[in-house]
Structure formats: C-alpha cells, structure tokens
Amino acid sequence: MELLDPTAESAPIARQGAPRLAAIEGGTIGLLDISKPRGDVFLDRLAELLAARNVTVRRYLKPTHARPASADLRSQIAGECDAVVEALAD
Amino acid sequence: MSRLAELDDGFLVVVKSDCETCQMVEPVLGAMSARTGVAIASQDDPSFPTGLKVIDDTALGLSWDLQTETTPTLYRIEKGKVVESATGWNREEWQRLTGIEGLGTGLPASRPGCGSKIFEPGTFERLNARSGGLRARRVIVAPAVDPFEAMMSLGWSDGLPVVPPTEDRVQRMLEGTSHDPAEIVCVMAPDLVECTVEKVAINAVIAGCKPEYLPVVLAGCEAVATDLFNIHGVAATTQFAGPVLIVNGPIRLELQMNSGINALGPGNRANATIGRAVNLVVRNLGGARPGGVDRSTLGSPAKWSLCFAEDEEGSPWEPLSIERGMAEGVSAVSAFAGHGPHEIVDQASRDAASLASSFAAQLRSVGHPKLMGFLDALVVVAPEHARVFTDSGWDKPRLRNELTERLTFDGDDVVRGAGGIAEGMPQHRVQPRMTKFRPDGLWFAHAGGTAGMFSGIISGWTGGPRGSQMATVSIDNWK
Numbered sequence: 319m320e321l322l323d324p325t326a327e328s329a330p331i332a333r334q335g336a337p338r339l340a341a342i343e344g345g346t347i348g349l350l351d352i353s354k355p356r357g358d359v360f361l362d363r364l365a366e367l368l369a370a371r372n373v374t375v376r377r378y379l380k381p382t383h384a385r386p387a388s389a390d391l392r393s394q395i396a397g398e399c400d401a402v403v404e405a406l407a408d
Numbered sequence: 409m410s411r412l413a414e415l416d417d418g419f420l421v422v423v424k425s426d427c428e429t430c431q432m433v434e435p436v437l438g439a440m441s442a443r444t445g446v447a448i449a450s451q452d453d454p455s456f457p458t459g460l461k462v463i464d465d466t467a468l469g470l471s472w473d474l475q476t477e478t479t480p481t482l483y484r485i486e487k488g489k490v491v492e493s494a495t496g497w498n499r500e501e502w503q504r505l506t507g508i509e510g511l512g513t514g515l516p517a518s519r520p521g522c523g524s525k526i527f528e529p530g531t532f533e534r535l536n537a538r539s540g541g542l543r544a545r546r547v548i549v550a551p552a553v554d555p556f557e558a559m560m561s562l563g564w565s566d567g568l569p570v571v572p573p574t575e576d577r578v579q580r581m582l583e584g585t586s587h588d589p590a591e592i593v594c595v596m597a598p599d600l601v602e603c604t605v606e607k608v609a610i611n612a613v614i615a616g617c618k619p620e621y622l623p624v625v626l627a628g629c630e631a632v633a634t635d636l637f638n639i640h641g642v643a644a645t646t647q648f649a650g651p652v653l654i655v656n657g658p659i660r661l662e663l664q665m666n667s668g669i670n671a672l673g674p675g676n677r678a679n680a681t682i683g684r685a686v687n688l689v690v691r692n693l694g695g696a697r698p699g700g701v702d703r704s705t706l707g708s709p710a711k712w713s714l715c716f717a718e719d720e721e722g723s724p725w726e727p728l729s730i731e732r733g734m735a736e737g738v739s740a741v742s743a744f745a746g747h748g749p750h751e752i753v754d755q756a757s758r759d760a761a762s763l764a765s766s767f768a769a770q771l772r773s774v775g776h777p778k779l780m781g782f783l784d785a786l787v788v789v790a791p792e793h794a795r796v797f798t799d800s801g802w803d804k805p806r807l808r809n810e811l812t813e814r815l816t817f818d819g820d821d822v823v824r825g826a827g828g829i830a831e832g833m834p835q836h837r838v839q840p841r842m843t844k845f846r847p848d849g850l851w852f853a854h855a856g857g858t859a860g861m862f863s864g865i866i867s868g869w870t871g872g873p874r875g876s877q878m879a880t881v882s883i884d885n886w887k
Binding site: 319320321323324325326327328331 | 542544545546547548549551555558559562563564572573574575578599601607610611613614688692693695
C-alpha cells in the first residue's frame with residue numbers, strides 16, 4: 319500500500335538507530351550469547367574488560383541461534399540494560 | 409486512478425445543459441438509452457437530460473480524464489479506454505458508432521457542438537494543477553505489514569487509529585475545496601512549516617473527515633496559525649489548553665454538525681474529526697508532539713478534539729461569529745485556547761440575577777479563585793439556562809456586565825497569602841479592585857440539549873497579547 323506522508327517530511331522514513339551512549343562507565347550493558355560455538359569465549363573476555371571499566375554486566379542466552387530472540391527476552395534486555403552486545407562468533 | 413476505469417464497456421456521451429446542440433440531441437439520447445448501454449455525464453446539471461440516469465460530472469473529473477473538448481461528445485469505451493469518439497452531432501457518425509439506425513431523424517444531419525467546460529478560464533488551470541499530481545512523499549507499506557500499525561510506528565497518530573491516506577482518498581478529500589493543492593494555507597508553529605492544502609487534506613483523511621469538512625479544517629488551521637491565537641504558546645505551555653473550535657453559519661447545518669445533546673462529547677463525525685484534523689496538523693506539520701515541544705503537564709482531551717457548532721436557531725443571542733465581526737450568513741470558525749468543560753450545575757435559579765451569581769461563583773475558579781485578569785473563559789450556555797436569562801430580559805451584553813460586576817474583588821482578598829493561600833496576585837500587581845476576566849476574555853456560545861439546567865465552562869489559557877486571543881476566520885474562503 320502506498321500512503322501520502324502527512325508530516326513536514328523533516329525526518330527520514332527508514333527506522334533510525336537508538337541514540338548512542340555518551341559513556342559506558344557506570345552503566346549496565348547486556349551480553350547476549352546467541353548460542354553459536356565459542357560465542358561465550360568472546361563474551362567472557364568482554365565481560366572482564368567491561369567490569370574493569372566500572373560497567374555492570376548482565377548475561378543473556380538465546381536457546382538457539384536459529385530463531386530470533388523472543389519478545390520476552392528482547393523486552394527484558396531493553397528494560398534492564400543501557401546497551402547490548404550480541405556475540406555472532408562461530 | 410482514472411475515473412474511466414470505473415465505467416462499464418459501452419457508450420458514454422458527455423453533455424452540458426447550457427449547450428444548444430446537447431439540447432437538440434436530447435431525444436436521441438433518450439432513444440439510445442432505451443436501445444443500448446449508454447452512460448450520460450453532465451458537466452453542469454445532473455438533472456439534464458430529463459428523465460435519464462446521469463453521471464454528475466460537475467466537478468469535471470471525468471471530463472478532464474477524457475480531455476473532452478466539445479459537448480456533446482460520443483465515446484465508445486472498452487476496458488476503461490476510449491476506442492472511438494464523435495464530437496458534436498453528426499447522424500452518420502453516431503449511427504455508425506452505435507450501430508443504431510434512424511437516430512434523430514427529425515434533426516439536421518449535423519451540427520457542431522459547444523466548448524467543453526474544462527477549458528473555461530480558471531477551470532482549466534485548476535484541473536491542470538490538480539492532475540499534475542500530489543507532491544507529498546510516498547511511503548510504501550509492505551504487503552505483510554498492517555498499514556494501521558505502520559502509521560502508528562511512523563508517529564502520524566494522536567494515539568487513536570488513523571485512516572490510511574492513499575492517493576485516491578486524498579484526491580477525493582481535495583474535491584472538498586476549489587483551492588489548488590499546492591496553495592499555502594498557513595505557516596504552522598512550532599516548526600514554522602508551510603502547510604499546503606494538500607498536506608492539510610492528508611491530515612483530514614487520516615483524521616476521518618469527509619471531503620465536505622475540508623473547508624472547515626482549512627479555516628481551523630488558518631485560525632490557529634494566526635499571531636492572535638499563538639499556537640506555539642498553546643502547544644508548548646505546561647498548562648492544559650488545546651485549540652477549541654466553535655463553528656457558526658450555514659455550514660453547520662450542511663455538515664450536520666452537533667450543537668445539541670452531547671455537543672461537547674462524542675458521536676458526531678464532523679465535530680469529532682474536524683477538531684482532530686486540526687490537532688493532527690499541529691502535531692504532524694507544526695511538530696508539536698507531546699513530550700517534544702508540547703510540554704503540557706497534564707494535557708487535556710481538547711488536544712484530541714474539542715469542536716462544536718453553536719445552536720444559532722435555538723439561541724436568544726447573536727451568534728459568536730457575528731459578535732466576532734463576521735457578516736451574517738458567513739460560515740466561520742472561531743479558535744479558542746481552552747479545555748474542559750467544567751460544569752455549572754444550577755437547577756434552582758429561576759431569575760437571571762441568581763443564575764448569574766452561580767455562573768460567577770464557578771467562573772471565579774478558572775485557573776485559581778485568586779488569579780485575576782489572567783486566564784480567559786468561554787461559557788457554553790445550554791438552552792435551559794439561556795431561557796432563565798431571556799425570561800428576565802437579559803441579553804448577552806447585560807450578562808457579561810453583571811458577571812464582570814460579580815467577578816470584581818478587593819485586591820486585599822486576592823493578593824498572595826490572603827485567606828491563608830500562598831497563590832494569588834503578586835503584591836506589585838495588586839490594585840484596589842481586580843476583575844477576573846480581561847475585557848475581551850469572557851465569551852459565550854449557545855449549545856446543548858434542551859433538558860438540563862447546566863452550562864459548561866471551557867477554561868482558557870493565558871489571555872491577551874501575551875498569550876492567546878480568540879481568532880475567527882471565514883470558512884467560505886476555503887470552499
């Protein structure tokens with residue numbers, strides 16, 4: 319369906335990224351393991367580095383990399399974290 | 409989409425009653441109509457030819473799509489396309505095209521037609537501009553996506569569902585005005601965006617308006633965008649107000665607007681969608697979004713829609729638009745920065761003095777009982793209260809004077825701290841006697857059901873040149 323834009327067209331239609339964080343220190347960052355092999359190795363090291371910079375780290379796990387994260391999990395991460403890092407290791 | 413595509417295969421004759429050749433062939437059209445599938449489109453009078461089913465093409469959309477140069481023109485249509493045509497009256501050609509023998513035997517063999525209405529000065533330009541296409545950005549919604557959800561995600565809505573603004577719907581909406589879609593209606597704050605007729609029409613579509621409401625929506629936008637009304641301040645304030653629209657004049661009846669039972673409530677499409685469309689223009693074009701420039705602490709339903717018609721027929725008083733300087737018989741919309749209503753319940757007063765005292769007691773509370781000359785108000789007087797004033801022989805100026813008298817207080821009583829209430833008039837602004845409303849800060853309109861001794865106060869925002877003043881504009885200019 320083609321629609322006519324009712325706005326002043328001052329913003330692009332495509333979805334914009336979320337605002338970037340000014341700093342990570344003191345914030346909460348989620349690490350999402352998508353269950354790809356050795357993703358945990360990458361995330362474990364990342365967790366160490368983040369902890370050293372005074373970042374609270376929360377770990378999350380997708381049961382399978384073959385399916386998108388569930389709405390509940392996405393909502394949980396959005397509610398608990400300022401940002402998320404997703405490990406795509408293999 | 410071309411209007412031609414909607415026609416069945418067969419014959420179409422474009423005529424106008426103001427054409428001697430068309431008048432001459434009237435019996436031929438009757439004969440053809442009896443014999444075969446023939447459609448007749450009239451450019452100027454759908455009751456011509458008499459007794460036949462006629463397509464109303466007074467808007468000239470069909471004639472424009474056909475680029476009809478002459479009336480009458482006989483077309484043979486197949487699958488939405490013209491395959492053959494004959495202009496003016498020519499028996500031989502008409503017989504060959506239709507396959508009907510003996511057409512118009514009593515008539516001359518041929519007669520030239522008349523000029524088509526689409527080429528009349530002014531009309532051609534208008535139609536040409538319109539067919540030049542709409543300029544708004546196209547937003548493609550993928551087939552798997554629900555357009556209603558997409559529009560919500562795009563931020564086009566006030567929170568309620570909106571109608572998808574397809575080109576067909578917007579083109580139909582534009583039929584509601586003779587103005588060019590590219591014409592600038594107003595510059596809308598806070599983003600100071602030039603609002604075209606087309607953009608306002610798109611917002612009228614998403615609000616749920618019918619095309620005939622469009623002139624009121626256009627006038628409403630013009631009114632709120634005036635310096636007088638100051639939509640920037642109204643939208644940005646932490647206070648409650650939104651653009652309240654009061655409609656006067658013949659258009660109220662043409663659009664079947666509600667000025668009776670539940671006039672300030674839901675249930676009438678025109679009341680609901682006209683007010684909503686203007687608010688959506690303020691949001692989508694002006695850029696005043698709640699939490700953005702709109703900083704209202706609590707907001708109010710007036711920011712969705714608070715639009716009603718005055719009950720002029722039942723009113724003992726002159727209509728608001730006349731008081732506001734518009735001529736009689738002119739349709740007009742007045743924009744008032746307000747919210748509410750806050751009720752006046754008085755079921756016991758049978759004389760005007762008593763009822764006016766009730767009005768004054770409630771009106772004192774607008775904003776705060778100790779704030780004077782600050783917030784305006786519009787009182788919607790319902791029939792049973794209006795009757796009490798009329799029975800006592802009070803007209804509108806008398807009521808305003810009596811209320812002003814009752815709403816004038818000693819400065820000592822309204823100064824900050826008086827009565828143990830910190831709020832009130834700052835010491836440096838206190839005068840010996842202080843009046844609640846500015847000289848043009850108290851307005852009246854007549855509306856409501858005939859049962860109920862109630863009136864409604866629509867509380868205003870900061871009045872006067874420092875805030876918002878009522879703005880009244882002609883709707884007829886936007887037809």
